[in-house]
Amino acid sequence: MIHTTIGSAGHLLVIIAFVSALVATFAYFKAGMTNAAIDEQLTWKRFARVTYIVHVAAVLGVVFSLYWIIGNHYFEYHYAWKNSSLSLPTGYTISSFWQDQEGSFLLWIFWNVVLGSILIFSNRSWEAPVMTVFALVQAFLTSMILGVVIPGLDLKIGSTPFLLLKEVMPDIPVFKMDPNFVAADGQGLNPLLQNYWMVIHPPTLFLGFASTLIPFSFAIAGLWTKKIQEWIRPALPWALFSALVLGVGILMGAYWAYETLNFGSYWNWDPVENSSIVPWLVLVAAVHTMIIGRKNATALKTSFILTIATFILVLYSTFMTRSGILGNASVHSFTDLGLSGQLLIYLMTFVIGSIGILIYRWKSLPSDEEEVSTYSREFWIFIGATLLCLSGFQIIATTSIPVYNKIAELFGTVLNMALPADQIGHYNKFQLWFFSLIIILTGVGQFFWWKRVGKGKLQGLYNPLLISLLISAAVITVQGVKDIQYIALLTAAIFAVVANGTILLNIIRGNYNLSGGAITHIGVALMLIGILFSSAYTKVVSINNSGLMISRSEEFTSNDNKENKENITLWLNKPEKMGEYMLTWRDVRVEPRHIPSYIPKSWVDLIENDYHAVALRDIVVNDKKYNSKGDTLEIFPENFYYEIEYREPSGRVFNLFPRVQINEKMGGGGGIVSSPDINREIDKDLYTYVSMVTNPTAEPIWSQTENFTVNMADTFFVNDYVAILDNVVRVDSIDGVTLGEGDAAVKAMIRVLDNDHEYVISPSYVIRNQMVARKPEVNNDLGLRVMLQEINPQTGQFTFAVNTTQRDFIVMKATEKPLINILWLGTFVMTIGLIMATIRRFRDFIKMRDKEHIAASKNKDKMKPQAV
Amino acid sequence: MKKIQIFGLVIIAVAIGIIVSTAGDASTYVDFSKAQEMASSGDNESIHVVGKLKKNTAGQILEMEYQPEVDPNYFTFTLIDNNNVAQKVVYKSTKPQDFDKSEQVVVIGKMQNGTFAAEKILMKCPSKYENGKLETTEATASKS
Secondary structure, three states: OOOHHHHHHHHHHHHHHHHHHHHHHHHHHHHHOOOOOHHHHHHHHHHHHHHHHHHHHHHHHHHHHHHHHHHOOOOOEHHHHHHOOOOOOHHHHHHHHHHOHHHHHHHHHHHHHHHHHHHHHHOHHHHHHHHHHHHHHHHHHHHHOOOEEEOOOOEEEOOOOOOEHHHHOOOOOHHHHOOOOOOOOOOOOOHHHOOHHHHHHHHHHHHHHHHOHHHHHHHHHHHHOOOOOOOHHHHHHHHHHHHHHHHHHHHHHHHHHHHHOOOOOOOOOOHHHHHHHHHHHHHHHHHHHHHHHOOOHHHHHHHHHHHHHHHHHHHHHHHHHHOOOOHHHOOOOOOOOOOHHHHHHHHHHHHHHHHHHHHHHHOOOOOOOOOOOOOOHHHHHHHHHHHHHHHHHHHHHHHOHHHHHHHHHHOOOOOOEEOOOOHHHHHHHHHHHHHHHHHHHHHHHHHHHOOOOEOOEOHHHHHHHHHHHHHHHHHHHHHOOOOHHHHHHHHHHHHHHHHHHHHHHHHHOOOHHHHHHHHHHHHHHHHHHHHHHHHHOOEEOOOOOOOOOHHHHHHHHOHHHOOOOOOEEEEEOOOEEEOOEEEEEEEEEEEEOOOOOOEEHHHEEEOOOOOEEEEOOOEEEOOEEEEOOOOEEEEEEEEEEEEEEEEOOOOOEEEEOOEEEEOHHHHOOOOEEEEOEEEEOOOEEEEEEEEEEOOOOOOOOOOOOEEEEEOOOOEEEEOOEEEEEEEEEEOOEEOOEEOOOOOEEEEEEEEEEEOOEEEEEOOEEEEEOOEEEEEOEEEOOOOEEEEEEEEEOOOOEEEEEEEEOOOOEEEEEEEEEEOHHHHHHHHHHHHHHHHHHHHHHHHHHHHHHHHHHHHHHHHHHHHHHHHO | OOHHHHHHHHHHHHHHHHHHHHHHHOEEEEOHHHHHHHHHOOOOOOEEEEEEEOEOOOOOEOOOEEOOOOOOOOEEEEEEEOOOOEEEEEEOOOOOOOHHHOOEEEEEEEEEOOEEEEEEEEEEEEOOOOOOOEEEEEEEOOOO
């Protein structure tokens, strides 16, 4: 049955949301016009508020409708069919919601609605001008999911998530046969996204993006209503909130990439990553200039520029990642939905509008009478903010290369520019020095800020400088840091920790509320130290030293032995030496849903195209029995874990389980997606992933049968192994079944010699109820299947049928990431610092607002008699 | 001159430095003939070449070799660029996942002794999740 109502309702609500946003924009605009009469303003304001409430209700309705469709598995809808499936665990159906472009726009719209509602309630005096900007943004965003075709013009506005499958793919044959066809199951969620980080990372990131709108709206409102300085107080706490949430969102993404993707790193300089960090850098710069903006006119002007720039950069990055312009350049940009034009209009409206109003008001902005002193806090904060912007500028200048190509194309030339081949080198060349300077400035700036130093008294900085030089010297010696640029960054970061730490100790005794800045700076400095060691000093452990490279032996050792040989091949149960470890690939495991451990794949039989498996034996994990033989249990069908045993020289053994995901339904040809497993120690991570496997779901392909007829104790060669028929013994039971009278069974014992290991293969031959049965034995380690084909009583010879197959192997890579925990520790410290700073500025704002409120109501009381 | 003006000039200088360096570091899209030309003239810059895999009429990939059991870090294939020039490419790392399914391949690297030594491979594969659409994946032979 096709549930058309919910989709139509959703679609209608999107249209209502769009129209109400437009009306609210106009009404709030009217209410914000200061030249109108007070009464008229109030009427418009009331009307605007009602419209906005309609908008909020409509948006919530849209969100509910889409979730209803996904949650109830209405696969007649394209969105549900494409992004979810029946087997998807409940938690991840939430992720299906924003897996696609329409849903992520909707997430953004949802956050804006939440933030807008908070603003209306918390800040009445700024409501009209701020909400004008808000409602306009909402109109643009809802237009992206409008999905309305303007008749006559053949112009499509937006892409709706409420399309039925048959509307999206009308040409597939099944709809010709049955127009009411409903797919039984969906395509499912990309297995990489079936991760808890993917449940919280996108909402956090989009809340970060959405909240950059608040400082922007206040800046525009300030310019519009000529409250040139007053806008900073309500905007600053939100700017800090935004920096906090966006920062945490980006870091969650980085952590997810580290844990789930096999890039081997938390940061890949991918355009999508870059275009989220650049607005953050500029936002952080804006926060700093806003703090001094009420005292210093240059900083005030800069605050306007940077707050506007932050929001425009968010729009620009939206445009880049969603218009398809990145094309080849990015691994994870969205595909083009045909929204490029619309996105460009959105971007240009705000670029032209906000820059226009800034230029228009520029003359009325105050200027500083005197030049700022080199010994003032303003000077140092200003330099820091500038460096942050330059850092962001460098990243965006390179990331925009595909955009330059497009622009050149518009002018009829072909640029053919491509991103730098060595991206890491290119970015590091600048960013390392930028951040060395920025992090030094955090320390110096704090000393000036708290007036610990000033003109003629710089002594305050001597002690921290001395201490940090001593610590740095010690760390450099102990860790063996040799490159000059790393020495510079390390020393700078240690100085920042010491300097900010000194300030922290000083002020925490007075009022810990004010220590957010120092704590945040310490966090960032720790992050830089962690990044430095974990990236620059990553050690590849899996260097391939096996002597198999005969064909290219010369090349292999040439060039100072630096040829790329960072992956090694492991055969099942064959130990291989790697660095100081002895490595053995032991098994393939699967992941049952309700058992807290992976279980060997051989314990169960996987049901194809389903998420169930049949137990082939009792499933006992940690002495607890979960299933009996023959039971059906739920599993994660895509996930396979490769058990790799690491044996340290000390004899300590630990296992890692890197994951490989195989999804036949999606891949069609069994494409694999691999994720690492990490052995975490305090001072380093051992990071392991598998890059190639023999498909665990495929049946082995056996070679043609080869027969060997041998006598007892004969030696013969199977698949290049020496095999010896040691014995043939009589057995009384086979597979736990006791044989009856007149039945007989024998078992051959064939010893197979491998380099360092002996295997015994024992196929059996059974006569039961006058029927002959032959039970072959398979040895996966050797890739052999042996069957006792015939016993000749006359000659005493035995005939074996042997098949061989490709032995199972995996190709893996292991790296060591030293001191990566300092990075994670730094992110925690930074987050705590930002939370403290945000709370402090919100308190300030509320205190001032209430004071103004009381003053205003007193005024009103005074005025009342006159008014009457 | 006022401090703010000096400051402004310094910023402009740094910004110009960034732009110049970006232009200098940026790679280019070329074809194999041009790549060969660059290599013989001693230009050591890494470049991007776009092409398709060599296939027979049945759609099977020809001249592709990866034997992890011998050397997991040696993968070679033949790429045909947009001017129909075929070129052997050597990639000293594991064979990228989904390579066989890629419709279009971008190799980043340079010509060395008659073969193209790729440092990085970008692939356009038919999307796993969307029929009829292509998506990009990348693989790097990282040298850390």
